[in-house]
Amino acid sequence: MAAPAVAELHGPASSSRARQNGRGALEVGDIQGLLASGYGNLRAATYLLYRVQSPARARAWLGTLAGRLTTAAAPVTTVGTNLAISANGLKGLGLDPEDLATFPIEFLEGMATPHRSRVLGDWGSSSPGTWRWGGAGYPVDILLMLFALDTATLAAHRAATAPPRDSGLSTIAELETSDLGDREHFGFRDGISQPVIEGLGRTGPERDMISPGEFVLGYTDEYGAYPVSPSVGAGRDPQRLLPPATLAGRRDLGRNGTYLVLRQLGQDVAGFWTFAHGAAAGAGQPSAVHLAAKMVGRWPDGAPLVRSPEEDTPELAALNDFAYHNDDADGLRCPLGAHIRRANPRDSLDPRPGSEASVALVKRHRILRRGREYGPPFGGGPPPYVDDGKERGLHFVGLCANLLRQFEFVQGTWLASPKFNGLYDDSDPVVGAHAPVGGSFTIPADPFRHRIRGMPRFVTVLGGEYLFLPGLSAVRYLSSLPEVRT
């Protein structure tokens, strides 16, 4: 039987008990811009997925790209460029295996292991065996994200920035995106609730102000500690491109970087609205939109159910400063299992719902979302909604410094689990797999609940990968790696 443990290369995550929360002093010139902004004014975007074929040429191209990456230092104007690399990609570029081993285990294993799929709810038609890219079948090495004001500018930007043919990279896929305004494909306003990273100059409700170390390596997190950061042996960074690491004799590869979760989520819009239309009456809802709002937790234009339970109130469309416990502990307004209540429970979970402790706990499980829709908008009503056979959905992009505690926790423990918050068989009504378990949806009501059972699946995972979004120094370091002597 294998030995249970191997000694570590890097020291404890936090050798100092500093309670500073890293306010100010973020090295914005080294941090890729996607962490600071979703580039809302750049309406066009495309994500290019590559495999490394020739390490030397790929590194050379990476070297030319480094200076053109968009950083958090200045707001974007017309174009944006960001880059992420998977574990396989780091290996392909020639990162020393000993240094690669300092990355977190979940990043090295990737999103598609059997155990991880069980936890994330990637089963049945969402299982990695059926994915179009990512996972063991089509590992993604490099993700190049290009943004521009409009499609014409994007085409020019792409021509100028995408690696030319002799760059040692082969294209796995191009994930184009479409501009649906501020909506996602089911018709709901998206992106209202985002954590705000302390130290980048923005502010928001106290509940949403999160320590930078939750999203950027090299700064303190919500535990007051520095997250573990991958590193390289000092001897392998002779040019001192990287800052020193906490452990002696090593240089910090992860500083100013973070982890990026990429998942292609196909959306069955016709199926969703057909279901909502057919199930609304039996679930005690006056219309399909009412039922859909109960499933999401907001009205389509964004007003939260907690503040506007019976009917939509358009003036509350962008409202995000609300909590659950005082107004809606039992879920009579926003069901306990509704999507936004699961993705961000605010103050509704143990310990002591409504308390500071409850909010503090949720702050440790936030994700920064930067994804974009793809595919043409669905033609729409009136019912019956016939599927037009076109592909559409969301290219989900999530950023966090701790994949296990943030992305996997939210996706697995809160969204996919049929047992969230005391429920029995309710996985997320919008994104859950719904079979073989978790296909119920409970709508608390007076005198007693409405219950839907056997919901169909509306969202299918079509591809996924864990990637590392490096700081600029790290990109330069990777482009300077020597040829691997075999």
Added chain:
Amino acid sequence: MPHQVGVTAVAPVLPAREEELRQLLADIGGDPTANPRLGFGAIEGVHYARLFLLEQATDLQGRPLPAELVFMADFDAPAAPRLRLLVSSALAAWSAMLSCCEGFGPDDAGTARVLAYLKGHRVRDAAYYVNTVGLSLRQVLAEDRLYVAAQSRLDREPELRDKSIAQIHADFKDWLSESPDLSWALSPPEPPRLSWRLGELVHAVAVPLLGLILLPVAVVLLPFWLIALRRHEGSDVAPLVRPSAAHRAALEALEDYGPVNQFTAVGFIKPGLFRAFTARAVLFLIAYGVRHIYNRGSLAGVKTIHFARWTYIDGGRRVIFASNYDGSVENYNDDFIDKVAWGLNAVFSNGAGYPPTRWLLWGGARQEEAFKQYLRVHQVPTQVWYAGYRTLTAVNITNNASIRQGFGRQDGRERWLRRL
């Protein structure tokens, strides 16, 4: 309804038979989504049971420890007939497993020999946590049937919605009294036997009384203990050790097939009299706490644990911690770090390799990364795991119990109806 009892037995494994036993356990454990092929199917009074192999090891002084087979079960009292049922329903498998252990004899045992061997190898747990004392397996399963039936009724009879809460409550009571297989729900569950409850009360009072008597001694000794504590903590080293990929894979292959998971971990107590004493003292306090205080749904704020125990083995050199809990291991760990770090620190800081603590309660588990790796390194695969209920979480069970009790009560009817 009976109270719950933990049974633990530890048997040294014959060195030449360790591999064979490992294979046997893997075969018996079988499909991790279903109960093991050990004839454990629907055994009255068995909540959870497990069998796992502790591999050969060397203690902190360099002395060898043989491989050990450990059996643990969570029973409704009385334990003896449950054990008899467990053994007799899969005699061949038990005989095969135990014949790989020292002092058992050939693989052709009858029930009597197996039971005698287990009895001879029984070990007392240092502390034993039960989520809800007095909640028997039969009650758990019955109240779940009640829940399902009540839910179906609400689905099928939406016209109930037009009635008032009082009317709905009365209507349900009528429905129950007319259903022969559910009418039991109208009366509250029987509490455990009076004699047992009296015994518990005596213990609950006697221990603090004794503590009060010993208080002057404790006060005198406290400064010495605190000085020794800081001295030990100052010299504690805990290099960050990660679990190997093979070890993690072995653990993950057995996890997250349903909402309930098992957890088994073993570690050495740090050498020296101070640590040995502190571990015993803290475990004694924990044993008291879980027996008399934390026995109604919450372990100091953590509501996801069904059963848990701490058990000394190898003459006090090692401690096993074993539990049945809800959710993923990441969720479990985060729950502990966020809610009961102080409790974990108090007991596990006496274990070798634990992240350093300060004043026993601070540090330690609060170092998120170090703590999580420590747990994973010390976790061992639970090769054979039986669950009397695989799809109900502790919160579900508590909710079902409250629903049943609500049938018999007039107050809190609105709250009651919200539970469904």
